[in-house]
Amino acid sequence: MTTMQVLFLFFAAIILGSAIKVVTTKKMIHAAFWLVVALFGIAALYAMLNAGFLAMVQIVVYVGAIAILFIFAVMLTRKELLDKGAALNNNKTIAALISLVFFGGLLLLLTNWSGFTKMAPDLPEGDMVAKLGEALVTPNAYLLPFEVASVLLLAALIGAVYVANEARSE
Amino acid sequence: MNSIPISWYLVLSAGLFSIGLFGVLARKNAVAILLGIELMLNAVNINLVTFWRYNNPADVTGQVFAIIVFAVAAAEVAVGLALVISIYRKRDTVMAEDINLMKW
């Protein structure tokens, strides 16, 4: 057991534990906060994978925006402070079965794959962030997906405002 | 430093994806279904970054895909939650099984 392995297991336990809490907790607001915990764990994983930029973006975008949006939505859609009734619907046994079968299938696929125990190669020299930034604005690389993503965000912004606008919906 | 085989990350991400799938299938609350979708998207992102790191770290493709997934996730959450809030205003519920106007 090296230090990195111990760290990985620690964060993996946090991620999986809080993910299970997200899908089973009765109180919706707690589910949203458990999601925040899971997102922090995933950000730590990105940092362990030498993707520091993505780790920071994960916290800024997911924790700073998406999780807050969820918390807002939960606060706006609850009638009472305590959520009553079951959290899961009647299909929960079938759902659990499907998920387990899915997980088993993935595991089967993965274990039959030859590169399953591959170790990470050494990182190349140079600033990863600069490379990433250049790739996003180079026409031969990823300029088009980048622009399409920004148009998508704009469309989502306008769409969300249009759908949720109270004054219009009456 | 690089003492973790790729399998650890892939199994973790498969587990996270399955948990998210369970959330989407089994939760009653529409907001909780969106939470499950978030978990699934994050599992995909872990996979993308892992394959970037373990296959070809000189190329930034995996990181670019992950960034695009961030943008798509943000757009999806914004529109999805707007729909949920709109439905809550009209029908006074966020339970997915009560939203059955177009069900036959």
Place this chain on the structure above:
Amino acid sequence: MEFWYDPITTIFNSLLATFTGWGMSEIAATVLIYAITILLFVTFAMVLDIFLVWIERKVVARFQDRLGPNRLGPFGIFQPFADIVKLLIKEDITPVGADVIMFNLAPIFSMMSVLLLWAILPFAPKMVGVDLNVAMLYLVAAGSIGTLSVIMAGWASNNKYATMGAFRTVAQMISYEIPMVAAILVVVVLSGTMGAVGIVEAQEGIPFIFYAPLTALIFLISAIAELGRSPFDLNEAESEIVAGFHTEYTGMKFGLFYAGELLHSFTFGGFIALLFFGGHRFFGLENLGPIVGAIIFILKAIFFYWVIMWVKYTVPRIRVDHMLAFNWKFLTPLAFILLMVTALVGRLLMDSLWLVPALFLSNIFVGWMTVLYLKSHERKTREAEEAKSAPVVQH
């Protein structure tokens, strides 16, 4: 002499030699030294915080033509210790119906979001916690933890005023993050790096305030909004919603929020000094050694903290809709225009002697155009209103 020029490394090496001499393995010794350093660093921040309480009370007293604390010790400098004792012996109340775990976690998160920022503050060359290559993103990420703590406090308190305060704060913090990020991006474009140390190094000759004066102003305004200080203190507007998100907090939990706010202000003062005023530089005085540089940096941070206080105690609170309109209709577009202008001018005049004057003049030009546009816009709305109300008056 070696100690004078690189104190941190010298202390680190001597401690490492001592610990390994006691029979510790090198990794364990390194971890232990890091832990001790973090502890000392955080303690320094907290002690500075006590001092900041005194500064705050003294300065506000001066602004309001009072004396401020002056009984305990010289110039009342021991007053904060009395405050702490008072906060500690107060009854620790957890309201009925509160979500106990989140209620208690919120103040810790609030303090944590501030202390996290200290990891990347470069006090002087070689006196920095970590030189992250994404330090400016880290600044924004730590801010989002602060937002989270506020919404936790507001929701867990089970109090309508707390929830309202939290809603206001979150709306404010999320919207003012955008002009702040745009202002930081201007600095990143100018320096070509996102690392804090790199930004300070890029200001070797001329500090960025001369490259981007308007951007510095935008950063100051959005930083004040992020801090939730007046004129943007809607989150704890005493006359409207009791005390906002920390209505239900007593004793040291409230103290953590309060101390976190003060330390946050000081930290943002440090970031203004770092981003626009050359960090630890002061007319060559920093060449005497890193310790002098660190002292200069702290003094600069205290100066900008004073500026933030100056704004706080001079400007009245603005209304919620004005706060949002000011951000979305004025600050955000202006910040993006400045970003584009800076990128364009910086690219056209790269490595030219005219870069600084051209950028300065373009900033002035953009500011002037904004003022002209605002004037004509205001005149139009006023005339439209007068035209609407005029017939009624005649009748």
